[in-house]
Amino acid sequence: METHIVLDLTAKLALILGAGIGAQWLGWRLQWPAIVLMSLAGLALGPLSGLLLGEPLIAPARDFGDFLRPAIALAVAVILFEGGLGLHFAEVRATSGAVIRLVLLGAPLGWLLGTGAVHYTTGLPWDLSALLGGILVVTGPTVIIPLLRQARLSARPASVLKWEGIINDPLGAVFAVLIFEFITLGMAIEPHEGGFGMAVILLLGAVITGMIVGIGAGYALAFSFRRGWVPEYLKAPLMLVMVMVVYVLAEQIAHETGLVAVTAFGVTLANIRFAAIEELRRFKEGIATLLVSALFVILTAGLSIEDLRALDWRVLGFVGVTLFVVRPLVVWISTFGTDLNWRETLLVGWIAPRGIVAVAVAGYFSAELVARGRADAAVLTPLIFAIVFATVLAHGFSIAPLARKLGLSHAGPEGxxxxxxxxxxxxxxxxxxxxxxxxxxxxxxxxxxxxxxxxxxxxxxxxxxxxxxxxxxxxxxxxxxxxxxxxxxxxxxxxxxxxxxxxxxxxxxxxxxxxxxxxxxxxxxxxxxxxxxxxxxxxxxxxxxxxxxxxxxxxxxxxxxxxxxxxxxxxxxxxxxxxxxxxxxxxxxxxxxxxxxxxxxxxxxxxxxxxxxxx
Structure with missing residues (x-):
């Protein structure tokens, strides 16, 4: 007998936020990857509750209607801004040669190999494969840094994994944004209007426009803070509002430039020296944590039983090739001749958990493309969830024993x-x-x-x-x-x-x-x-x-x-x-x-x- 539980919208919002933050806390308490617990919370509130009750407790498309897409877009904008705010050019220059090689050579190489892996294992078209391949470059610091503390790695491999995650977090998102804009611009162009060449020209124009808006907003905000035009208590809220303003303004000037603009906005603020940046960064982290928690639950709750059933042997092949071929190959090629020894290279080549940014960006792009008529883009969300689950579980539970086996762990008491x-x-x-x-x-x-x-x-x-x-x-x-x-x-x-x-x-x-x-x-x-x-x-x-x-x-x-x-x-x-x-x-x-x-x-x-x- 089916039991129907009726919740109003206020209760559903509270349930989403409570489940997301509760999963984050439980992950901290149990020293488990929070991303796995948030995913399970979303699945429980969405498709699994639908199986038990006849109707899911949370059905984002039904519950939030036309509000859902713009809300997700603004949340992803804040998350990408946070990624840009963590990218300091001075710190990148100070890192080891292995990190620089992993960024300059490894990120593009990973994008290309990931694109091929997606296309040949899942059968997706090349444009969607390139979009997902760009997202797969992201090895988010929100997942990596807790794993490093848990495994107590020695300094050199820990530094490489940490800085690769911090730098590639916005970089992979930018790759995906560029492909997304290329796809959407190409869809808007009639064949007689120039096709591929016109799409490339429009893409370059969109990137330049987004960067101008983002960089200009960053300098303007820093200038107003330095001159004392904004009181201290308004600085953090103003920065959050500016992220949304930059996104919307860029979208109004040139469609599909908002995500580039907010990423450029964050990178600009990260590299302009002004006194309030640390306080603003902490406020931003709190807001981003809340948004990430809610967004993750919403995206997983939006999956249907049909989406989960679509995860067949081809998806297993995709996950296997990504873990055991693409990542090790990228690391071995990129770090050849650097100061990493074979044990460190082996460890770095295995550890690459995908995180919250990857899911948020993939979920947003999937929804946008489906709404614009690309029904085949619906598979992006379950695919990225599959790779996130596989990498977080495999790497999260293997990093400590593997590091101990290779002699790269500071196993022992607290310091x-x-x-x-x-x-x-x-x-x-x-x-x-x-x-x-x-x-x-x-x-x-x-x-x-x-x-x-x-x-x-x-x-x-x-x-x-x-x-x-x-x-x-x-x-x-x-x-x-x-x-x-x-x-x-x-x-x-x-x-x-x-x-x-x-x-x-x-x-x-x-x-x-x-x-x-x-x-x-x-x-x-x-x-x-x-x-x-x-x-x-x-x-x-x-x-x-x-x-x-x-x-x-x-x-x-x-x-x-x-x-x-x-x-x-x-x-x-x-x-x-x-x-x-x-x-x-x-x-x-x-x-x-x-x-x-x-x-x-x-x-x-x-x-x-x-x-x-x-x-």
Whole structure:
């Protein structure tokens, strides 16, 4: 018996957003690829619910009508703008030769080989094959970067995969946009009007028009920000509105130029230096995450049972050729003669998960072409979902074991970044290193770092907030941060900068004052990291205690011991600094974070002179 559940449009919108964000959170919580969970959520709300209930809970074309296509178009515009905003020319020039070769040679080669793979395995016409081949170039950073952190790859292959994803994200979209515009322009031209040649001319005109609009808007927005014409609280909303204005304006000037324009808009802003760019980028990431979540659920919910049944052996052949022929061949040819060894080349040649941008762009192009009379374009969406599912699952679950097998993984416990070299932080780094915890000690001064280097501690000489640190500091080994400099404001700035990457619960700094941190003239808690150890333990207090003979002690808990019973054997003023669990995971301790204990866990305690004899 079929059961019909009737939801109004408000409930459906809430269901779409809730399912998308819920899938993102569950992916973070379980360390699973969020894109797979969002796809499953969309399928459950769409075709699968239709099988069970007789009518799908969410049927985008039915529920949103004429509003659906422009809404998807604007969402894709924002997503492509986000991709362009991550493309810094200076950072591209600073990357390794392997990354540059993968971009300059690998991206066009991947487009050509991908086009051939699509055409000969699925039988699609050459124009649609070229469109899908361009989309397949995209290896989105939204999927790659979480995989890198999960697998804890060594620096060189991690850097290559990261920067390839960041650069190819907008590049592959541009390839697809160009082919899409070529197809649509060709469809609008009568045979007697010039055919292929006229389509090429119109395409070049559309690209130039879109770039002029996007670049002009980028310079105009940056100029208005620099001159103070826009208040701070309006900058982020204005940038979001400008993305939509740029898209619509370009479309009005020359049809099918909007996506080129917003991509050029993002790239322009990324390479113009102005102070507000980081705050705007974070706001943009939040909006893009919301849009991506909703868009992914809508696109998967829009698939029909017939679409899923169309995935036959030819699709399996397409997926197999893409994974086992096209990608490895592109990487081996592109990186031949670079500094990558055969193990790194093998790993990079296997890992290429397609992500959210690929699905969003393919879904938009498919809907647009079908609406314009190209019924054969309907297969684009299920094809891209097939390759996304296959690559995310295959690469997501194989990257860690393959990296370990090839010796390219930092398998082991969580790592700590200590910012500020002084006797106290050096002693902490030393005892954590002896316990097997990876520690990097960062400071601007070689002189401050010299004692740490003599102790064999891994150091980073430079400013952790600089662009150089983005490239030189291996972030894949950093899970926790403790800023121990003598400057409270600097410690707060470091924590705020690293909080979006590590999580606010994993960035700590020393206490600000010996009395209390709740005084009204102190830095507010929202603009600083968590307090390490206890309130009142300032830089000066810890350094004074160190020179008075205080030292770090590592105390391993037995089955019948708890942190409290172990601390009873030490002087009352002893300080619990960190806990290393029996599985090797690290946890910094503070007023709001107490040790969990358990057999085999190790407490790192800062205690008065000769306390080790009493422990």
């Amino acid at each position: 700590l970044l200590l910012v500020g070299a002084n006797p106290w932080s050096i002693a902490l780094a030393k005892i954590l290193g002896e316990l097997g915890t990876p520690v990097v000690l960062a400071d601007l001064s070689w002189q401050n770092l010299r004692p740490a280097r003599l102790e064999g501690i891994k150091v980073f000489r430079g400013e952790v907030l600089s662009e150089n640190a983005e490239e030189k500091l291996d972030h894949t080994q950093i899970d926790w941060l403790l800023s121990t400099s003598s400057n409270e404001a600097y410690n707060a700035l470091v924590c705020v900068e690293f909080a979006p990457e590590l999580g606010r619960h994993k960035v700590f700094q020393l206490s600000a004052h010996e009395e209390t941190e709740d005084r009204e003239h102190n830095i507010t808690f929202t603009a600083r990291g968590r307090t390490a150890m206890a309130r009142g333990l300032t830089y000066n207090t810890l350094i004074r205690q160190y020179w008075q003979g205080w030292r770090f002690i590592a105390m391993t808990l037995d089955e019948d011991q708890t942190p409290d019973t172990v601390m009873q054997n030490l002087p009352q003023e002893s300080i619990m600094v960190a806990e290393r669990g029996s599985n090797g995971d690290l946890a910094l301790l503070g007023p709001s974070r107490t040790p969990k204990g358990g057999e085999g866990s190790v407490l790192i305690v800062f205690a008065p002179k000769d306390s080790a004899d009493k422990a």
